[in-house]
Amino acid sequence: MTDPSSNISTVLKKNRFERGLTLEETAKLTGVSKAMIGQIERGESNPTISTLWKISAGLRIAFSDLIGTHDENYEAIKIDQLKPVYESDNKMILYDVFPFDPLSGFEYFYIKLLPGAKHTSPPHFNSTEEYLVVTSGTLVLTVADQEFILKAPEALKFKANVPHTYSNPYDDVVVLQSIIKY
Template sequence: MEQIHIKLGRNLKSIRQTRGLSLDKVAELTGVSKAMLGQIERGETSPTISIIWKIANGLRLSFTTLIEEPPSEVAVITKDELEPLLESGGQYRVYPMFPFEPTKKFEVYSVEMDTGCMHESEAHSPGVEEYILVSTGTLVIEIQNTSYTVGAGSAVRYAADQPHLYRNAGDDIVRYDAIIYYP
């Protein structure tokens, strides 16, 4: 399977060229430097999740549009076959299970957070919603200075078009599935 940063570079370049955008214009739209965008397009770097979100938000795309492969009729996804996106020194692992498809308007991730891990997420595009289904551990989500504790077997839905923070508040690894809906 092709590495994520290679797919990301190819997809970013294709989207940029299809839209007739220069690297300068993409840098202006996303807040990511022209040099970094060039390195990403050439597959020379593996950007952080935060950088990928900046690109996705700036270009008004779903996150997985940048890392997806063409879909097939039936897809059986095994997490072990996926290359996770890593943050916080590998303590925050995101597995892109089902990439965004314009006709479906959502994408699905499986996420693992080690004990003590915290991840800040920038605001997504207007109207974007997240649905979080916790399978193990205790996840705390902070939105507008309010904390929501979500335990194993529970779920939460919220408007993700504002900054939000995920925190593993327990003694065990947190595993959850995230569905991100794009209106």
């Protein structure tokens, strides 16, 4: 893995100069001291993740741009060629299309629920949100004590810090997309 320090310095300097910002103005926007901004730009300081998040948010720079982790090698993912995980008596087929990445803060699953499938997920971390999009069939989703019947194409966002159950009591396969944001 390459050291991201030089990229941080370059991106910060370039962004500041393109926007015509002084060190003081940059410090006010980011909440990072003028001295620290200067040290980072000169490559004299290795900033903490917290400092990088402040700079990223304050200057509205993508965190991945700042640390240089963009992957420019694009490749289509053939979901049906991924190794699935089988749950609930093999009636829930889950494909982890985009595994969790701490920089993006999310993971993406492509899920099939065969007729009769029922899967209860335990609570996730307190700040976790789940975004579901039903693209085929009808999903019965229970979040804590609330039940939702989602017919394709419908979507729902919910806090996943409580038990939640995905059910397919129908004769058709349910296909859904799940994005979990941590």
